[in-house]
Amino acid sequence: MKKDNYKWIALSCTTIGALFSVLSGSTLMIALPVIMKDLNASMNVVTWTIMGYMLAMTILVPSIGRMADMVGRKKLYVSGFALFTVASLLCAISQTGVQLLIYRLIQAVGGSLMVANSTAIVADAFPKKELGKALGINSMIISIASVIGPILGGFLINVGWRSIFYINIPIGIIGTLWAAFQLKETSVLSEKQKFDIKGTLTFSTGMLALLVALSFGGFIGWFNFAVIGLIAVSIALLWWFVRIENKTEEPMLDLRLLKTRVLAFAYASNLLNGVARGAVTFLLIFFFQGIKGIDPIVAGMLLAPMAISMMIISPISGYLSDKYGARILSSVGLLVSAIGLLGMMFITSTTSVAELVIWMLIMGIGSGMFFSPNTSAIMGMVPANKRGVAAGVRTMATNAGNVLSIAISMAIISSSISPDAMQALFIGTQVGSEGIAIGQFVSGLRMAFTISFIFSIIAAVISYLRGPEPVWSQEENAA
Known part of the structure; x- marks a missing residue:
C-alpha cells in the first residue's frame, strides 16, 4: 500500500471513531429525561452517566497514550473500538440506572x-506539512x-431510548473491522520498555481526586470539608507524581513535554480554552429552557x-497552519472566541435567540481557528x-478545562435557582422559569460568561507567547 494512500485510510479509521464517540455522547444528552423515567433512576445516577464518562476519559487518556508508545497504537485503537461496541x-x-x-x-x-490513539495515528501517517489539514x-x-x-x-427517542445504543453496534462492528484490516503500525517501537506503574497509579488517583472535587464543588459548595480534603489529597499526590517522574528512567509522562515552553504554552492554552468554552452550551441550554421556555x-x-x-x-485553518504556522492562527482564534463571549456577557432575559445565534457563530469560528492549528503544533x-x-x-x-468550566458555572447558577428547578431543567422535565429568580439567574449567566471571556483572553496571550520548537535527541527523532 502506498504511503500516500495509507494516510487517507488512516484518517478514515480515526474519523469513523470520532464520529462514533461524539454521536454517542450528544444523542444520549437529549435522551436523559426519558432514561431517568424509564429506569426510575435518581438525579445523581443520571448526571454521573455523563460526568463519569468525562472524568474517566480525562484520567485514562495520558497513561493509555504512554502505553500506545510502548506496544503500538493499532492494537489499542482496535481494542477500544471493539470494547466501546460491546459496552454499547x-x-x-x-x-437499572446503576447498570x-x-x-x-x-x-x-x-x-x-x-481518543488516546486517533490523533497519534494521524500524526504518524501524515507528513508534518499536511498534519494541520488532516486534523x-x-x-x-x-x-x-x-x-x-x-x-x-430526538428522532431515536420516539423509537425508544435503547435504540441510541443499538445504533452504535453496526457502526462499531464496521469501524472495528475496518481499523483492524487497514491500520498499520508505522512507528518503530523500542524494545524492553517498562511501564511506569507507580507514576500511573499516583497520577490517576491524584487526577481523580481533583476532578471529583471540581465536579462536586459546584453542587455542594467549594468550602465543603470533603471538597477541600479531596483538593488537598490531589495536590499532594500530583506533587509526588512529579517527583516520581523526575527519577524514573521511562516515565509515564515525559515532563519535557511540559518543561518545553512551546509545548507547555500550547497545552496551557488548550486547558484555558476548555475553561472558557466548556460550559457555554451547558449555560445556553439553561437559558433557552428556563428563560425562553423552549422545548429541550x-x-x-x-x-x-x-x-x-x-x-x-476547522479544515481551512488546518490547511493554513500547514503553510503559515500555528501560533498566529491559534491566538487569533481565541480572540475571536472572546468576541463571541463578550457579546454573551450582556445577555438579558429579553435577548433574542437570533442575537445569541450570531455570538455562537462567532465562537464557533474562533474555536475552528484554534483547535486544528494548536493540535497540529x-x-x-x-x-x-x-x-x-x-x-x-x-x-x-481539554477535558479538565471542561470539567472546571462546568463546576464554576454550577456554583454560580446554583445561587439563583432552586434545587428542584435545577434538577428539572438539567434533565429537561421543566420548561419555563418556575423556581428561578430570573434577575439573579441572568446576573449569574453574565458572571459566568465574563469569567469565560477572561480565560479566553488569557489563553490567547499564552498561545501567542509560545517559544521556539523543542530539541529532541537524534534517537527520539529517528524513532
Whole structure:
C-alpha cells in the first residue's frame, strides 16, 4: 500500500471513531429525561452517566497514550473500538440506572483507547506539512456529529431510548473491522520498555481526586470539608507524581513535554480554552429552557450554529497552519472566541435567540481557528515515540478545562435557582422559569460568561507567547 494512500485510510479509521464517540455522547444528552423515567433512576445516577464518562476519559487518556508508545497504537485503537461496541450493547440492555452507569464507564475505557490513539495515528501517517489539514478534517467530522447528535437523538427517542445504543453496534462492528484490516503500525517501537506503574497509579488517583472535587464543588459548595480534603489529597499526590517522574528512567509522562515552553504554552492554552468554552452550551441550554421556555430537543438544536461554523472553519485553518504556522492562527482564534463571549456577557432575559445565534457563530469560528492549528503544533513538535502521550495530555487538558468550566458555572447558577428547578431543567422535565429568580439567574449567566471571556483572553496571550520548537535527541527523532 502506498504511503500516500495509507494516510487517507488512516484518517478514515480515526474519523469513523470520532464520529462514533461524539454521536454517542450528544444523542444520549437529549435522551436523559426519558432514561431517568424509564429506569426510575435518581438525579445523581443520571448526571454521573455523563460526568463519569468525562472524568474517566480525562484520567485514562495520558497513561493509555504512554502505553500506545510502548506496544503500538493499532492494537489499542482496535481494542477500544471493539470494547466501546460491546459496552454499547450492554448499555442498551441495562435494567437499572446503576447498570447503565457501570456500562457507561466501560464505554469510557473504550473511548479512551480510541481518543488516546486517533490523533497519534494521524500524526504518524501524515507528513508534518499536511498534519494541520488532516486534523482539520477530523475536527470537521466531530463538529458534524455535534450538529447531527441532538437531532438524531430526538428522532431515536420516539423509537425508544435503547435504540441510541443499538445504533452504535453496526457502526462499531464496521469501524472495528475496518481499523483492524487497514491500520498499520508505522512507528518503530523500542524494545524492553517498562511501564511506569507507580507514576500511573499516583497520577490517576491524584487526577481523580481533583476532578471529583471540581465536579462536586459546584453542587455542594467549594468550602465543603470533603471538597477541600479531596483538593488537598490531589495536590499532594500530583506533587509526588512529579517527583516520581523526575527519577524514573521511562516515565509515564515525559515532563519535557511540559518543561518545553512551546509545548507547555500550547497545552496551557488548550486547558484555558476548555475553561472558557466548556460550559457555554451547558449555560445556553439553561437559558433557552428556563428563560425562553423552549422545548429541550429544540434547545439542543439551537446550539448547532456553533458547531456548524466550527465545521466550516476547522479544515481551512488546518490547511493554513500547514503553510503559515500555528501560533498566529491559534491566538487569533481565541480572540475571536472572546468576541463571541463578550457579546454573551450582556445577555438579558429579553435577548433574542437570533442575537445569541450570531455570538455562537462567532465562537464557533474562533474555536475552528484554534483547535486544528494548536493540535497540529503539539503533534508536529514531538518525536514519533512521544506522540501517544502527547495526544493524551492534550485531551486531558481539554477535558479538565471542561470539567472546571462546568463546576464554576454550577456554583454560580446554583445561587439563583432552586434545587428542584435545577434538577428539572438539567434533565429537561421543566420548561419555563418556575423556581428561578430570573434577575439573579441572568446576573449569574453574565458572571459566568465574563469569567469565560477572561480565560479566553488569557489563553490567547499564552498561545501567542509560545517559544521556539523543542530539541529532541537524534534517537527520539529517528524513532
